[in-house]
Amino acid sequence: MCxxxxxxxxxxDEQTNIATVDTMGVQREASxxxxxxxxxxxxxxxxxxxxxxxxxxxxxxxxxxxETYKEILTxxxxxxxxxxxxxxxxxxxx
Amino acid sequence: MGLELxxxxxxxxxxxxxxxxxxxxxQDAKKLPRPINIMEVCGGHTHTIMxxxxxxxxxxxxxxxxxxxxxxxxxxxERVDHAYALAMQKDxxxxxxxxxxxxxxxxxxxxxxxxxGADVRFVYSPMECLKISKENxxxxxxxFAIGFETTTPMTAALLEQVIKQDIHNILVHINHxxxxxxxxxLLSDDECxxxxxxxxSHVSVISGSKIYEEFPKKWGKPVVVSGFEPVDVMESISMVxxxxxxxxxxxxxxxxxxVTYDGNLNAQKLIAKYFxxxxxxxxxxxxxxxxxxxxxxxxxxxxxxxxxxxxxxPKEEIDDHKLCxxxxxxxxxxxxxxxxxxxxxxxxxxxIGSCMVSSEGACAAYYKYGNLL
Numbered sequence: 001m002c003x004x005x006x007x008x009x010x011x012x013d014e015q016t017n018i019a020t021v022d023t024m025g026v027q028r029e030a031s032x033x034x035x036x037x038x039x040x041x042x043x044x045x046x047x048x049x050x051x052x053x054x055x056x057x058x059x060x061x062x063x064x065x066x067e068t069y070k071e072i073l074t075x076x077x078x079x080x081x082x083x084x085x086x087x088x089x090x091x092x093x094x
Numbered sequence: 095m096g097l098e099l100x101x102x103x104x105x106x107x108x109x110x111x112x113x114x115x116x117x118x119x120x121q122d123a124k125k126l127p128r129p130i131n132i133m134e135v136c137g138g139h140t141h142t143i144m145x146x147x148x149x150x151x152x153x154x155x156x157x158x159x160x161x162x163x164x165x166x167x168x169x170x171x172e173r174v175d176h177a178y179a180l181a182m183q184k185d186x187x188x189x190x191x192x193x194x195x196x197x198x199x200x201x202x203x204x205x206x207x208x209x210x211g212a213d214v215r216f217v218y219s220p221m222e223c224l225k226i227s228k229e230n231x232x233x234x235x236x237x238f239a240i241g242f243e244t245t246t247p248m249t250a251a252l253l254e255q256v257i258k259q260d261i262h263n264i265l266v267h268i269n270h271x272x273x274x275x276x277x278x279x280l281l282s283d284d285e286c287x288x289x290x291x292x293x294x295s296h297v298s299v300i301s302g303s304k305i306y307e308e309f310p311k312k313w314g315k316p317v318v319v320s321g322f323e324p325v326d327v328m329e330s331i332s333m334v335x336x337x338x339x340x341x342x343x344x345x346x347x348x349x350x351x352x353v354t355y356d357g358n359l360n361a362q363k364l365i366a367k368y369f370x371x372x373x374x375x376x377x378x379x380x381x382x383x384x385x386x387x388x389x390x391x392x393x394x395x396x397x398x399x400x401x402x403x404x405x406x407x408p409k410e411e412i413d414d415h416k417l418c419x420x421x422x423x424x425x426x427x428x429x430x431x432x433x434x435x436x437x438x439x440x441x442x443x444x445x446i447g448s449c450m451v452s453s454e455g456a457c458a459a460y461y462k463y464g465n466l467l
Contacts (some may be wrong), residue, residue: 004295004352006323029222034361036099047299047352050191051219052248054299055358061351068108068323086218 005069005085006045006062009053011080021046024069026085097172101249108325111158115328116151122332123338126226128164129155130140132334135273136294136413137164138322144459146324147453148331156335159287159426160456162276165269166193167420167455168377172413173269174199177238179406180399182266183213187230189223190238191245192216197451200412220245220252227264234263238400243294243305246270246388247361251263251370253397265399267389271375273297274305275386280425281313288426290334292327295349302357303347310343368394376411378448379421418447423456430460437461 007021017032017062019040031052032040039071045062046053057065073081134140141191142150149158162168178199181188188204195200195205195216207213213233215226220237227235233270239249250267255262273278273294279284293306298319316337330348339346347353368391375387390398390436400407418440430436430449440446442458449455453462 012365031219032249033254034247034364039360049296050219050245050248052251054244054361055352056419057351064346065323065351068325071108072323 004047004049004065004081006065007044007048008062009040009044009046012040012042019046020054021048023048023085024066026082046073081085104226111325112146112151112328114326115332118157119328119332121149122339123153123155125153126335127338129157130338131157131159131426132290132292132331133159133161133288134292134320134327135161135163135277136286136292136297137167137452138290138295139320139321139327140164140456140459141383142324142327142462144320147463148324149326152331154330155369160459161188161272161291161426162280162377162380162424162456163242163297164449164452165245165271166197166452167397168271168276169194169240169269169448170376170378171414172376172410173407174203175201175408176203176267176400177204178207178235180230180238180403180410181207181214182210183234183406185232185234185402187213187226187233187235188238189215189217189220189226189235190219191240192218194238194240195450196445197448200284209369212306222253222435224255224259224261224266227261231263233263236289237264237266238269239266240269240325241277242271242273242295242297243301243365244295244299246369247300247364250361250364253368254364256397263463265397267399268369268388269385270388270390271371272371274308275300275383276377276383277309278313278366279380279383279386281309281315283425285286285427286425288315290316290318290337292330292334293345293347295316295320295322295326295352297320297356297396298347298349298353300358300361302355303345303353304355304357305343310345314343316343317345317425319345319347319349319353321352345410353467375462378414379424381421383432394398396453414448415446420447420457423449429459430463 004040007023010018204214288400311319318330318333369388371385372387372389395401419428422428445451449457
């Protein structure tokens with residue numbers, strides 16, 4: 001399922017232009033190459049797609065979304081949950 | 095598993111909101127001058143609509159037509175055959191995104207190529223090509239790039255790195271498609287019965303909502319750009335219905351938390367640097383779409399697998415299976431259960447048509463969640 005769970009930026013490596021983000025407790029890396037320099041800071045909420053930060057989202061909106069996703073994910077089994085969080089299951093779409 | 099609606103969202107904090115929207119939509123729908131057909135362009139929305147049984151919550155005068163916004167579903171067989179032919183080259187590692195695994199070409203899928211010994215790798219992000227190229231300096235890494243405007247800048251970012259790091263063993267094969275062109279083609283069809291659109295979420299994050307301006311203005315079709323969550327979709331449907339009731343025809347954004355009018359300008363710059371409109375792109379099921387896809391600019395020929403491997407790439411256009419109704423389904427002229435092979439010869443494990451291949455295809459969604467209808 002194609003979701004857009006907000007992720008929080010926890011670290012930025014300026015050398016490689018890669019951020020470490022936290023998506024509902026799962027940490028992973030995401031490229032900052034689509035964002036303007038200095039646009040994203042630690043603590044920002046972002047949307048990620050296939051390993052890239054696509055944009056920033058307002059914190060209040062992000063927290064509201066996360067509430068909804070917590071409930072959606074609770075209804076899933078473990079594998080589906082991992083997939084959903086990591087977007088690993090097929091969403092190259094729109 | 096036996097899906098029941100109540101298990102799906104009865105415990106939701108959002109269940110109340112979803113039900114409230116259902117009520118509001120039902121009330122407003124009574125004032126509709128005529129029944130309306132809304133097309134959700136994006137496969138992600140199709141998935142949400144089916145999974146959460148949203149069709150069941152709507153009054154009978156609001157129908158959905160499932161659109162072509164699933165890059166795998168619209169990938170014509172001849173392009174899959176390109177991927178297959180490239181993968182079968184002895185010194186090639188073909189890299190692509192996960193959804194391409196099962197898409198049937200005329201010789202088989204990439205999974206079949208793999209079974210025959212081809213080195214095909216399905217990655218989460220195009221950037222993984224950089225690592226694969228370093229680990230395999232004697233091989234040629236070909237990234238088979240798919241997707242709408244959402245994934246195009248990521249391919250551009252990969253090329254940016256390839257050039258910056260002066261990497262010589264990475265090529266790309268471009269199959270990027272665009273959203274407005276097929277929408278235009280659908281609307282030009284005499285039999286088109288689309289009254290309004292739900293605009294894609296992720297595409298719009300990159301492109302901005304500006305790409306849909308023409309649809310209310312020139313075509314007289316309202317567009318509401320929607321988020322992915324069930325509540326988002328319900329709110330967007332409500333916004334569409336309100337436009338009809340109030341005789342408005344506008345571009346509106348429900349997904350304001352992520353979509354701006356201009357989109358991600360930085361990503362758009364990257365796209366413009368590497369890509370230009372292809373004169374044509376054949377969409378599976380829809381046929382030839384003028385300027386429906388992108389191609390790599392000529393100055394990047396040395397990174398273009400289509401140019402470099404021209405001699406071994408099949409040139410023939412291949413039509414869909416005669417019994418498959420994907421084309422009509424993508425045009426909103428048929429629903430999956432109206433296809434004679436749906437659920438019998440054509441299932442998610444043995445897909446004949448492209449709408450069954452991807453979890454975002456209308457047929458796959460109906461197959462999985464159809465018991466909710």
